[in-house]
Amino acid sequence: MLEVKDLHVRYGNIQALHGISFTVKEGEMVALLGANGAGKTTTLLSIMRLPPPEAPLVTKGSILYKGVDLIGVPPHEVVSRHGIGLVPEGRHIFGNLTVMENLKIATYARKDPANIQRDYERVFGLFPRLADRKNQRADTLSGGEQQMLAMGRAFMSGVGFILLDEPSMGLSPLLMQELFRVLKELNEAGTTILVVEQNAHLALRYAHRAYVMETGRIVMEGPAQELAENPEIKKAYLG
Numbered sequence: 001m002l003e004v005k006d007l008h009v010r011y012g013n014i015q016a017l018h019g020i021s022f023t024v025k026e027g028e029m030v031a032l033l034g035a036n037g038a039g040k041t042t043t044l045l046s047i048m049r050l051p052p053p054e055a056p057l058v059t060k061g062s063i064l065y066k067g068v069d070l071i072g073v074p075p076h077e078v079v080s081r082h083g084i085g086l087v088p089e090g091r092h093i094f095g096n097l098t099v100m101e102n103l104k105i106a107t108y109a110r111k112d113p114a115n116i117q118r119d120y121e122r123v124f125g126l127f128p129r130l131a132d133r134k135n136q137r138a139d140t141l142s143g144g145e146q147q148m149l150a151m152g153r154a155f156m157s158g159v160g161f162i163l164l165d166e167p168s169m170g171l172s173p174l175l176m177q178e179l180f181r182v183l184k185e186l187n188e189a190g191t192t193i194l195v196v197e198q199n200a201h202l203a204l205r206y207a208h209r210a211y212v213m214e215t216g217r218i219v220m221e222g223p224a225q226e227l228a229e230n231p232e233i234k235k236a237y238l239g
């Protein structure tokens with residue numbers, strides 16, 4: 001479904017990715033692990049084709065999604081035509097709007113209005129906390145609830161492939177578990193997922209496969225369970 005090949009990316013003179021290659025198959029949940037500054041966020045931004053100044057410059061390589069090279073595709077089309085959604089680090093919800101209004105905005109570009117009601121029910125079923133707070137302003141939600149809303153929005157946008165940047169950031173251990181359980185449920189219901197995560201324990205428990213990045217390169221990859229048992233990974237990321 002997604003095939004990134006030999007991707008080289010830089011910001012000005014800083015080379016951030018030195019030729020990374022990886023794949024995400026339809027229906028998979030794949031984790032991208034690695035320390036601070038390894039290039040995980042840059043990888044997601046490159047796929048989403050975000051506009052300047054955030055846009056990292058791709059200097060070489062390809063990002064094939066269902067056979068189309070996304071390099072050269074305008075950012076809005078990545079979402080609306082190709083059906084890829086991003087849940088960025090730091091959430092980016094509309095604080096002055098209610099929970100319901102935030103979700104509603106996400107459905108704006110959908111071409112299947114008949115399914116929207118079903119998806120609201122699904123989001124509120126997955127996140128009962130959001131159901132109880134439909135009319136609450138988003139900026140008064142707790143950090144964990146805002147993260148749930150950000151995920152709910154990605155789901156309501158009707159995309160088939162969701163990229164998440166550090167969804168566990170700033171959450172209590174209990175909420176982290178809850179969030180990953182929901183992610184897994186979304187995945188099992190048919191959404192393909194690529195999740196960037198510093199919490200390797202958590203990611204390897206729920207993902208099918210994972211890639212480990214170090215300073216702009218992929219240094220290890222494999223089935224999540226295998227990586228979780230790998231002595232090097234244990235030492236470096238699992239403590």
Ligand code: ATP
Pocket residue numbers: 011014015016034035036037038039040041042043053054198
């Ligand atoms: P973290 O887990 O800390 O978010 P990351 O793995 O997501 O790290 P990136 O944010 O992708 O790492 O950063 C990769 C490299 O690119 C880092 O060396 C970073 O300093 C650099 N970088 C990121 N954004 C920019 C930018 N806008 N301008 C210049 N350099 C940047």
